[in-house]
Amino acid sequence: xxxxxxxxxxxxxVQPVVLITRVGSWVGAEAAVHFLKRGVxxxxxxxxxxxxxxxxxxxxxxxxxxxxxxxxxxVLTSPELQDxxxxxIKSEGQLTAFVHNVGAYEPLNAQEREPIEQxxxxxxxxxxxxxxxxxxxxxxxxxxxxxxx
Numbered sequence: 001x002x003x004x005x006x007x008x009x010x011x012x013x014v015q016p017v018v019l020i021t022r023v024g025s026w027v028g029a030e031a032a033v034h035f036l037k038r039g040v041x042x043x044x045x046x047x048x049x050x051x052x053x054x055x056x057x058x059x060x061x062x063x064x065x066x067x068x069x070x071x072x073x074x075v076l077t078s079p080e081l082q083d084x085x086x087x088x089i090k091s092e093g094q095l096t097a098f099v100h101n102v103g104a105y106e107p108l109n110a111q112e113r114e115p116i117e118q119x120x121x122x123x124x125x126x127x128x129x130x131x132x133x134x135x136x137x138x139x140x141x142x143x144x145x146x147x148x149x
Contacts, residue, residue, distance in 0.1 A: 015068075015093030017041045019085065019136065021076055021129055022101035024051030031099050032059065032069065039066035041092045043085060049073045068092070076128050082135050095139035098147045100129040 018035045022028045023044030032042045036059065046052045052071045059069045070088050074081035089095050102125050126149070133147060140147065 015041050016096045017043060017089055017093045018097045018099060019043045019045070019089070019095060019132075020099040020101065021045045021132075022125075023071075024048050024055055025101060028099075028101045029055055029058075031101070033062065033065075036062070036065040036067035036069060040096075041068045041070065043070045043072060043088050043092070045072045045074070045076060045081070045085065047073070047075055076132050082132055085132065086135055089136065089139055094143045094145075095136055096143050096145045098129075098133060098136055098140060098145070100126075100133070100147065100149050102126050102129075102149045 016039075018031075018040050020028050020031050020035075020042060023032055023042075024046035028044070028046070032044055032055070035042050044052070044055070046055075052073050056069060056071045059065060070092070072081060072085055072088070074084075076082075102122070139145070
């Protein structure tokens with residue numbers, strides 16, 4: 001009798017969700033296309049509203065997309081943006097991966113940059129995702145998800 005009252009372990013399949021940072025870059029956009037073609041919901045984060053808008057339009061035109069693209073514009077360290085991302089994760093499905101597009105910055109004058117300036121920019125790119133990673137780690141653990149840098 002206790003078994004009949006126990007919650008069922010058979011659940012309806014839940015939509016996989018992937019969070020991609022710097023989605024407006026070439027690598028980020030290609031990662032988004034890869035997952036969308038496979039029916040995954042992609043939460044794409046970027047700081048440039050024009051790029052995110054262009055990407056959203058371009059992804060909507062692709063005929064082979066089976067997934068859903070959710071654009072989020074802002075700085076990844078912003079608590080408001082983090083709250084927005086967490087709410088999207090909760091409403092869309094199960095977070096299976098956090099793709100942190102490290103080092104995907106585009107210096108205006110790469111030749112004029114000193115190596116130390118490039119190193120500082122790379123460190124910033126890596127470290128800015130730590131608060132977000134902390135916020136989503138419980139979702140990732142639940143699904144045995146992965147962080148990809």
